[in-house]
């Protein structure tokens with residue numbers, strides 16, 4: 391007799407996996423569940439990006455009741471799924487209760503399957519704060535976010551905390567802006583609260599133009615409510631009542647999911663004129679940018695929202711004093727804002743247990759280039775580059791090739807050679823190496839990479855002598 395498990399097939403619905411065929415796999419899974427008569431007990435859910443984009447379409451199954459070598463994998467992870475694989479996958483995992491080894495993760499030099507997500511090196515060395523809900527929720531359902539303690543920080547802040555207390559927690563946490571410059575977030579908010587004005591704005595910067603970077607896209611796609619909650623909290627803390635999320639138009643899935651999330655918030659009383667019945671008002675809308683790299687710069691971004699040409703202007707005063715339409719404006723990056731609900735819920739002391747004195751918390755990196763495990767990685771800021779590139783990233787793919795450098799910080803950053811691989815990814819240490827942490831794009835290059843063209847690519851020169859083979863040329867095409 392067939393036995394079935396009561397479980398969720400959390401199939402990745404991020405942009406990368408969608409491009410690799412998620413929709414066809416979803417249709418095959420649902421069809422197979424129906425055929426086997428287990429469609430009441432096994433449900434396919436489209437989650438956000440799970441981080442392991444190069445292996446897509448990927449899927450995590452939980453709760454998990456399979457057994458593998460006398461252990462329960464807890465949450466089985468499958469990669470490179472095709473519609474043709476689905477009948478065997480359903481038979482093995484969902485009916486016979488054992489992981490389907492063909493699609494389980496295997497390290498590049500070994501053939502042994504690692505079915506549990508918690509044992510896979512790419513995942514097990516990560517510490518998730520901003521990405522804590524990745525792969526676990528349907529980003530288009532507010533109920534899923536609420537189940538994971540979503541909007542708890544907001545309700546606490548609105549009912550129990552004064553704006554000054556919220557600002558103090560953010561200041562004490564040591565959170566620094568994740569958009570590139572690492573400016574202390576609490577300091578920005580403090581200034582925003584002190585300035586009195588009949589109109590103040592909160593802006594979320596989701597422009598994300600750095601080469602190789604896709605952290606912010608992934609957060610907006612996979613957990614849009616965490617960004618929205620961070621923005622409303624910023625509004626409460628700085629007594630601002632209007633917010634804009636600036637997203638580049640090339641991120642259609644992020645725009646779609648953010649809009650669904652905003653609509654759900656209005657329907658649930660989490661946005662509008664009387665949030666959670668407290669009398670606090672906050673309105674939020676999306677502004678789509680046209681994809682100009684320069685519009686990620688704060689003053690150019692604000693000009694763009696004003697309907698003007700997106701050009702930076704001299705910073706004679708801080709945006710928190712005079713920003714959008716010359717009104718006080720608190721502008722933060724997507725990842726910065728997604729940290730806020732966790733900091734309010736768990737406290738500044740908890741956040742400071744991660745990272746270092748000057749670089750508290752975690753940082754999300756988009757690991758790309760000549761590396762085995764391409765994807766999104768969240769680590770405490772005292773983690774070394776070597777650990778990220780070799781333990782999490784799995785090292786350089788080509789056997790005869792060696793690590794040459796890692797590009798960090800986009801056009802304002804630099805290439806870090808092997809001698810600096812043991813430094814942690816803190817603002818202070820990376821700065822000393824000559825690069826900057828930047829927004830989180832991390833492009834690894836092996837020793838076949840032409841550094842001349844690397845410089846040309848990142849400095850936006852014309853690569854007229856390009857042979858087209860190295861990483862910068864490949865990314866650029």
Ligand SMILES: Cc1cc2nc3c(=O)[nH]c(=O)nc-3n(C[C@H](O)[C@H](O)[C@H](O)COP(=O)(O)O)c2cc1C
Pocket residue numbers: 566567568569570571572573595596597598599600683684685686687688689721722723724726727829
């Ligand atoms: C040319 C240029 C491009 C930038 N692009 C981005 C971007 O895409 N996203 C971002 O958050 N910050 C970007 N920044 C930094 C922003 O100006 C700003 O400092 C940041 O969004 C503030 O948020 P944070 O304090 O939370 O980091 C850019 C800066 C420059 C100079």
Ligand code: FES
Pocket residue numbers: 402403404405406407408438439440441442443444446447448
């Ligand atoms: S898009 Fe699926 S893992 Fe990133």
